[in-house]
Amino acid sequence: LHQRLKQLEQLLEDNHQMIGHLRDSVQALGGSGPGGTDSGGLYPWRLTNGTWVLPQMVAWAAQGPAGPAGPAEECREPRGDSPAKADVKMMDVYELLPFDNPDGGAWKQGFDITYEDAAWESTPLQIYVVPHSHNDPAGWIKTFEGYFVEQTKRILDNAMVKLAEDSRRRFIWAEVSYLAKWWEGADAAQRATAKRLIDGGQLEIVTGGWVMPDEANVHVWAMLDQMLEGHQWLERHLGVRPRSGWAIDPFGHSPTNAYLLRAAGIQNMLIQRTHYSVKKHLAHERSLEFHWRQSWGEWQPDAGVNLHHCHTMP
Structure with missing residues (x-):
């Protein structure tokens, strides 16, 4: 029982640190963001048109469909033809x-x-x-x-x-x-x-x-x-x-x-x-x-x- 309690305490500590990192990331993105409605410090945000988006998407949405590119590894919907070529489509x-x-x-x-x-x-x-x-x-x-x-x-x-x-x-x-x-x-x-x-x-x-x-x-x-x-x-x-x-x-x-x-x-x-x-x-x-x-x-x-x-x- 003592060992299980120690494991539970460690899991709670890990979750606490993870939530802390998430909170810091959200705060670093500038509060509720442009064009959004403040959700009390939580995410996702709700835009004025009623759409729910993740924090990093708020600034992009505010700048229109041709908003800035996100991080290199961000998975985004392609606009136009993809430069990738394939033998089998x-x-x-x-x-x-x-x-x-x-x-x-x-x-x-x-x-x-x-x-x-x-x-x-x-x-x-x-x-x-x-x-x-x-x-x-x-x-x-x-x-x-x-x-x-x-x-x-x-x-x-x-x-x-x-x-x-x-x-x-x-x-x-x-x-x-x-x-x-x-x-x-x-x-x-x-x-x-x-x-x-x-x-x-x-x-x-x-x-x-x-x-x-x-x-x-x-x-x-x-x-x-x-x-x-x-x-x-x-x-x-x-x-x-x-x-x-x-x-x-x-x-x-x-x-x-x-x-x-x-x-x-x-x-x-x-x-x-x-x-x-x-x-x-x-x-x-x-x-x-x-x-x-x-x-x-x-x-x-x-x-x-x-x-x-x-x-x-x-």
């Missing part, structure tokens, strides 16, 4: 595809894959096996606690044991909410093992979000919030930052999430559940691997903010 691809849904049963809308055995005699096929376990924090069938008690805790307990037995073994983990829950109940030996495995590269944390978020309906700030929550926990408890993204279960994939991952330092990413028609098209064109470049936002070829190496599972 998804908006054009969407116009080509019928988006039909042939009656092939669940998971069977792909196409048959056939090959000649002799084709691989001179050029061996290289296969990558990635041991992982996907855990649904949102409560798909069971509750968060139900999943953890009945499955997730056992998965992580056994992973630590089996990885420690053989240095050749590898395992990846994505959902930090479950990792944090496991960490709370782990003893000193289990925590030391986890840190050793992570430092040695046997256990890798991928994406590092609090959850593996939906990318179709979730707002950008919710995406960002859960990512910050997960990355801050990893930094505080394990001292690591993810370098690869892993999104195998979201129903569709958003350039917004790819943009946020790249801005967070994620260098590579893997996606899975694109539309069957899109995946067929990319497979036919041999474009399942690509550099993901958004059509919006500031294009920075040197910084590579919106350039992302992405692998699509076949």
